[in-house]
Amino acid sequence: MKDRIGKAVFWVGWSKGFVQFLSFLSTLYIARLLSPNDYGLMAMTGIWVGALAIVTEMGLSAVIIQFKDLDDRELNLCFWGALGMAGVGYGILYAAAPAIADWFAVPMLCEILRVVSLTLPLTAVRIIPDGLLRKALALDKTSRAEILAVGVALPVQVAMASAGFGVWALVTGTLLMPLMQSVVTFKLSAWRPGIRMGSARARAILNFGSAKLGGSISWAVYEQTDSLVLGKISGEVGVGLYSMAKQIALLPVHKISVVVNQIAFPLMAGLQDNVEQMRSVFLRQIRMVACLTFPLCIGLALVTEDLVWVALTEKWLPLVPVLQVLCVSSVVRSCEVLFPPLLLARYRASVLFRWTIGLLLVMPIAFWAGAALSGGLGVALVWALVYPVMIAGMAQRALREIHLNWKLVWDEVAPIVKGTIVMAISVSMLHSAMHTTDAATHMLRLVLSIGLGAVVYSGCIFWQGGRLVGEIVQLVRWVIGKDMTFNPKSTTKGA
Template identity: 30%
Template sequence: MDLKKRLGYSTIWMSIGATGTSITSFVVFVVISRLLTPAEIGLVAFTLILVDIGKLIANAGLGKAIVQDPECGETFASTCFYLNLIFATLTAALFYFIGVPLVEAFYDPAAGPILQVLCLLLFLEGVKAVHEGKLKRSFAFRIIAARTVFSSLISGVVGVYMAFAGYGVWALVAQQVVNLGLVSLTTIWMARWRPSLTFSAGHARKLMRFSSPLLAAQLMGTVSSKVYELLVGILIGPAALGLFKVGGRALYILQDIVLKPFEHTLLSALSRLPDTPTMAHATMRVIRMSAYMTFPIFFGAAAIAPDFIVLVFGQKWETSGQLMTILALGIPPMVVGFHIKDALTAKGHSRQVMNLAGVMLAINGVLGLSTVPLGLTAAAVGFSARNYIVLVFYLRLFRRMMGQSPMGVLKAVGPAFTASIMMMLLVMGVGMAVPGDVPTYFSVPMMCLAGIVFYLLLMATAFKQETSNFLDEGADMLPAKVKPVAQVLQRLLGTT
């Protein structure tokens, strides 16, 4: 099977896995959020932000080294495993003995015991990193997808049961621990690999040279993406963080569904391409396809957000709907930057990725400190604005390292961006035209249907060439059984 088809199959499987996992976790979150107060949600949300940062340190970027290395022999993999084990143990200890007292002192004493339990996740993340890297390296994404869906379902059942049983915030904590515990166990079992009792200092130095800049970049990138939530929690309080978190929760689910599959598969695919021009061209094609699929989703989410939040989470979260609209407007530039970062990582430009992450952190810090004290709405505006500012730096680095002009990238995503904006405005108009006495369980689906129909009509008429390119690319990546569907669409649109 050629690389394009492997990428297609892998992306489909990861989409299935991400969709199943995200829907399950979203349902669990909805149930629990209806039972808890914004302040209680804010307590768990703050500790999970810290745990997400800790997971990166525990992983240390070494899992990506397994995927990226052209040979990855037994000694190399075993050395990587033991390094990960050291990082994971030290990180868990650091968070337990230092992080917990700091959280209790500067955030909320009730968050301390929660973080103590979640420190277990940091150790589990490091234990499974190499095994997961081996699965990705061999394009075993069907196994990865099955693992994530299975673990999500079981942990979701546990979380919902505990929520209805009155365990409060501990329902969310238990869900997280059970989920990663099952993921780790099944990953180790399915990888069918055990580390040998070998450790190479030479391999360790090579691993650290590759992973250190990547770890720093991932760490700064994650802190950058979470800095607004951290500042909201510290400067405004747990209840405000709960509202902000709910406003972004549906968007995180959408990102998991439409972006996570690319995150898991694109690096593996691009790392196998022979030279920079080929890799750059492939990245441009992925950016173009991704924009066609994802831009309307996020702009559509912005249009329906106020009604959607009230429908799903309840009236007490109404403020979160306004925040979701603003936050959704900032996702499209992040999609483009996401793919550029993967291309740079696949090419081995981890130090440049690290430097760019430092710039992002500085921008986020300045914007966060400027906007968060002004309130939740200002914080959401700053969060979205930073994605457009950071995209400028991504485009400049893409041109310098891989020869792709910023204008070429903007032209590639222009049709999808324009059509998505037009679609969003139409959906907002439909929402305003719906009588106030129409229930949201009817108006929200009606708005979604109007958006889908209008976007497809625009892309099939005003941007017909873009649709032709999308179907051509998709037809090459689809399984043989599904390919006739794309060919029928091509004939109907007259793009063959």
């Protein structure tokens, strides 16, 4: 187990770093070539495809990881069930596309939606082999699949955008990614589907999967409601600006916190009967995630104007205040994703379901009010002000499962918060002292801000000392492949 976790960190660290670096650069380059309208069309499409993708997945990824010793008949049942649901989902979206386009008053959306919906079966086909690889912590193989998929999709996407294909460059990349990832995942997995299906644990699997699915559906609906409401009120340009801001603001969440969860869920599932080790692992996770995401989110909020000037050009400047608010909200969201694996590992999927139902009842109304009052900025403020209140109860229940309280959690992140505050003050002082007039001065201030922030924050963390410094050193050794071992008990002291 220790060797597998160390190997998983090594592969996830390098593959995610490489893939996300390329993705970020290509996103910035393509955004310079395309318009907010193009991104608005994709955001409107993603609302429906994203929601149906979660429905057709049926909670099976969690079932594969959580349940021990699934036999071939059970795996076959899950595979064909997911593929059948994906086919039904595609048929529903194909038939509903004209009505959706009419509702948004964007005729072109119909054709785009019918094409992008093909991602449903392309993604469903890899649910089982991908889940088996993740359950075994064979993240080196899932990482290879992702690297190869990105390596094929991104060059095609960039070439099409450069050739003037507009939104169809984004559509093509959206299709190529799951296609290549599914092909490579099947190649690297030893499992193959068969036709014999059945299970003596069908009821238990169905109950767990249904609760997970119910929570996922509710999450998908409220998560996409911001774009849905904004698209209806502000049109494709408004939602295009917002979707780009949201994509950039959530980079630390998607590229760090979600990556940690790829290891956390199977690890927590394996430790489900050992509360002490679950508590130790969770505290280490929240320290490491906060150590990276807090300064990144706040730093990104501080340099937003310079970043947009340099990377996206003037046509994207209206997103600056929206991006700044979303970056602040991402501080909370980066840690929030660490709590659900605790509940799932303890078979508390029903708690997540009830929580997401609450979100579904509150967040859409808040989004509508925010969008009506102040467009994209109003929606961003909902994420910053309302969402943290909504997650408090779920997080409290998760902490109770591993016998933790908020004071102990604060003790773990306090040095990180202090370092982030000092960094923010330093960068703000630099911005006040350095005025910008053109792209060149924005570039200079951006570079100086990043350098100053990195030096000040690192200095604060190492000056305060503590076990966080040792864990940073160990993480670096994992990433460079020098140390492939992991000891969850090493975090027990003081926990």
